[in-house]
Amino acid sequence: MVTVRQALGTFGEQRVVQECRCPKCKRVKTLVRLPPNFKCADVICDFCGYLAQVKTSSTKRIDRMPKAILGAAWGPQSARMGAAIYFPLYVVLVDPLEQYSIYYLSADLQTEEMFKPRKPLSENARRAGWQGFIYDMQAVEDRLVRLR
Template sequence: MATKRQELGVFGEQRVVSDCACPRCKRQKTLVRLPPNFKCADVICDFCGFLAQVKAASARSLDRLPKSILGAAWGPQRERMESAIYFSLFIVLATTDRSYAIFYLAADLQEPDMFKPRKPLSETARRAGWQGFVYDMNAVMNRAVRLR
């Protein structure tokens, strides 16, 4: 049984796949979802191979990005950043009635400062030692564009 957060994530990925053209090749209906737990990417263009991350967040207002968004695993993200590899980011904001907005932040507009590691989970946690990160959107707020 999926959690509310997982359901929101799937909703966001489905909205990007159905509503967005590929930012690289500009083709419609070529973005497809990757399998769950694929590291650092959620969608791929089945024409040109473009990869992107999708983050979905609950919001009261669809007009403005939140100050921060929960990321995923810090280890893989940090390793990619050390190799200067960044994935573009689709941000889907959804209200309780499932109205939504989609924002896009290109990989080349991202900065290392926007990725903030979280404290590792305690030794008694189910996934002890796992460490996530947060996207600090304050640094790039004016760089994201609203697509829908």
């Protein structure tokens, strides 16, 4: 059964693939969703292979970026950062009426400081020891481009 958060994420990914051109090859309708749980990327261009991450967040105002957005697993993200690999980021903001905006942050404008590790889950948690991270959007708010 799909959770509310998973449905929100799917909504954001669908908006990106339906409405955004590939930033690399500039083709229309070539971005496609990757399978669930693909590490650190959500969409790929089926023409040029461009990869990007999509994060979707509920908000009251789609014209203002939240201070922080939940990321995913810190381990893979940290390893990629250690190798100087950053994936471009689409942020989809959705309000209670399902109006939405799409923002874009290219990989070359990202910094290590925008990725904040969270505390690992306690030993009593279902996924004990798992550690996520938070995107600090205040660190890059002047670098984001609103696409929609």
